[in-house]
Amino acid sequence: xxxxxxxxxLLLIGCLAQAQSTFAxxxxxxxxxxxxxxxxxxxxxxxxxPFGSEAEKARVxxxxxAHHIAFDVEKYENPPALGRFVARTExxxxxxxxERIERELQQTLRYGKGICQDYSQLYKAMCRAVGLxxxxxxxxxxxxFKPSRSSHFSPHTWNVVKIDGQWQLxxxxxxxxxxxxxxxxxxxxxxxxxxxxxWFAQSHLPNLVEWQLLKVPVMRRHFPLQPLLNIGQQDYxxxxxxxxxxxxxxxxxxxxxxxxxxxxxxxxxNGHTDNQVLFSQTMEADWVVLHFPISNLTQVTVYMGDRGGxxxxxxxxxxVK
Numbered sequence: 001x002x003x004x005x006x007x008x009x010l011l012l013i014g015c016l017a018q019a020q021s022t023f024a025x026x027x028x029x030x031x032x033x034x035x036x037x038x039x040x041x042x043x044x045x046x047x048x049x050p051f052g053s054e055a056e057k058a059r060v061x062x063x064x065x066a067h068h069i070a071f072d073v074e075k076y077e078n079p080p081a082l083g084r085f086v087a088r089t090e091x092x093x094x095x096x097x098x099e100r101i102e103r104e105l106q107q108t109l110r111y112g113k114g115i116c117q118d119y120s121q122l123y124k125a126m127c128r129a130v131g132l133x134x135x136x137x138x139x140x141x142x143x144x145f146k147p148s149r150s151s152h153f154s155p156h157t158w159n160v161v162k163i164d165g166q167w168q169l170x171x172x173x174x175x176x177x178x179x180x181x182x183x184x185x186x187x188x189x190x191x192x193x194x195x196x197x198x199w200f201a202q203s204h205l206p207n208l209v210e211w212q213l214l215k216v217p218v219m220r221r222h223f224p225l226q227p228l229l230n231i232g233q234q235d236y237x238x239x240x241x242x243x244x245x246x247x248x249x250x251x252x253x254x255x256x257x258x259x260x261x262x263x264x265x266x267x268x269x270n271g272h273t274d275n276q277v278l279f280s281q282t283m284e285a286d287w288v289v290l291h292f293p294i295s296n297l298t299q300v301t302v303y304m305g306d307r308g309g310x311x312x313x314x315x316x317x318x319x320v321k
Contacts, residue, residue, distance in 0.1 A: 023059045026051060027190065030063025038109055040122075041129035048130045054163045055194070058170075061126045062193050065119060066176040071184040072113040079115075119173040120157040133162040139206035142224055144314055153223075158204060160211060167213055168194045171204065174232055189232030202226045229316040236263050236304055236315075240287075245300065245318050253294040255302065255318065256287045263304035267312050268292060271299040294320060 029050065037043035047064055048057040101121055108114040108122055120136040127134035137160055140153035158171040170193045177187040197213040201223075209217045218226070229241055237260040246254045268277040268290060277300065279292035290302065297320045305312035 023056070023063075023190070023193075026056050026060035027063045027188075030060045030065075031067045031188075033064060038106065040105060040109065040125055043109075044126035044129035047126075054132060057130050058127065058132055058161050058163055058168070059193060061123060061130075062170060062172050062175060063188075063190075065123055065126075065172045066188050067186075068112060069108060069119060069122065069176060070113040070186065071173065071176060071179060072115055072118075073179055073182060073184055075113075076115045076179075116157045116173040119176070120159050123159050123161075123170075123172050127159075127161055135160050137206050137208070137211045139204060139211075140223075141204050142228065143203065144228060144230070144317065153205065156204070160213075163194070169197060169200045169204075169213060170194060171200075188234065190234050191230075191232040191237065195231060199229065199231050202228050202231075225319065227316055227318045230314055233313060235313065236261055241316065242318075245294070245320065247294075248291060250291070252291040253297075253300070253320075255290045255300070255316075256284075257290075257302075257315070258287050262288060263315075264307040265305050265312065266290060266315075267303040269301045269303070270297050271301060271317075 029047065033047060035043075035046070037046070044061060047060050051057050051060060104114075104118060105122055105125055108118040114122070117136075124134045124136055136157055138155070138157050141156040142153055156171075156173070158169070158173065160167045160169055162168070172192070175189050175192040177185050177189070179185070201212050201214060201218045205218065205220065205223050206212060212218060227242075227244065229238060231238060238257065239260055240256075240258040242254070242256045246256070248254045266279075266281060266288070268279045269275055270277055277292050277297065279290050282289045282291065292300070299317055299319050301317040302315040303312035304315045
């Protein structure tokens with residue numbers, strides 16, 4: 001049974017990786033579609049018109065938002081005060097709340113920027129305009145730039161969309177880029193679209209456990225203890241990776257990674273420091289295997305890139321138990 005389950009997971013991840021590589025057309029249209037629309041349903045229908053499948057429709061909307069909506073750092077750091085509603089019934093409260101959301105969506109479209117709630121509400125509205133069932137999900141996130149074991153997570157909102165009868169996870173805010181030194185850096189990260197639930201659960205913890213989409217959910221106390229992999233990046237798409245540090249017969253720790261396109265250079269440090277960890281590298285079938293001594297390590301951080309390139313991108317970090 002265990003062998004069958006492992007093979008099933010590998011097949012699923014392989015299919016998802018193949019699916020990601022077939023989105024060249026919706027990604028291109030989403031990036032280069034520059035017609036200006038303030039009518040949200042018209043925009044969504046125009047973007048999705050060339051596509052017949054639900055996956056392609058969902059992807060072109062993801063790509064358009066990621067390429068055209070910037071993260072509003074000022075709004076995030078200084079959120080506007082929300083006016084209090086005075087409503088006599090629950091139905092009236094829902095109507096007033098929906099009107100507020102629609103006003104914010106118009107602001108997001110008009111100025112081309114927003115925060116995570118704006119991204120997720122925009123994606124939800126565009127999906128519904130083209131007949132896709134979509135919901136927003138609220139919860140907590142952890143990211144590469146914060147300590148792994150921190151119990152102080154960041155509140156966040158993302159989406160689930162139903163494609164061919166199955167819910168799929170996505171985060172269009174993280175798909176658009178990231179904030180560095182107080183500035184938004186646009187960086188299209190398609191790995192946050194239709195992300196495998198076990199991978200998504202490394203960094204996203206929904207308030208409602210059912211939106212993990214896992215048969216065995218991640219407990220809140222275990223959430224920060226997981227490895228954290230850079231699943232969003234598109235330069236070296238991950239196909240599989242070690243779920244934890246492993247010990248080899250030679251007494252050295254090992255980490256294994258399988259890529260759609262393998263980087264030519266790796267770099268290993270102890271945590272986020274510049275303290276380099278000496279390692280050796282081997283290939284076993286399609287796997288890159290990194291070997292290094294584990295003594296005096298608290299956390300292993302791996303970077304990757306092209307040999308001779310000017311910058312290495314982070315690949316993952318693992319706590320040393």
